């Protein structure tokens with residue numbers, strides 16, 4: 001092994017210090033923030049009325065500039081079926097932006113990149129509720145997680161990695 005653990009750890013630390021908490025797939029230019037923020041479409045968030053971390057995620061998205069409409073519901077399963085969320089990718093809330101779904105605690109920056117790239121896809125998903133994702137903050141702990149891009153055929157690829 002050419003690179004010791006310590007070296008690797010310090011490289012990772014440098015990456016984080018340079019603002020590289022999120023590692024987008026290679027070869028994608030960063031989204032021009034001002035442009036993306038100026039034209040953000042409405043985000044519709046379906047959630048149960050008692051979900052606290054859902055509301056925290058709504059706050060995260062609003063802070064990032066998204067106009068958010070919250071729709072409380074007792075039947076999230078019906079929403080997930082309607083937007084064609086594949087089985088096993090579910091989380092506590094389901095949002096819609098344009099023709100895409102945004103399932104779970106997806107960081108706003110990834111939704112912005114989705115809207116800038118406009119890939120043929122059903123949407124983005126963070127299955128479960130990873131600690132440290134937006135709306136799931138607990139101290140400084142970040143449980144590494146992936147944001148998945150769900151293709152029109154329901155298969156997934158990694159859209160962004162966080163917490164690594």
Ligand SMILES: [Cu+2]
Nearest residue numbers: 053054092129
């Ligand atoms: Cu949650």
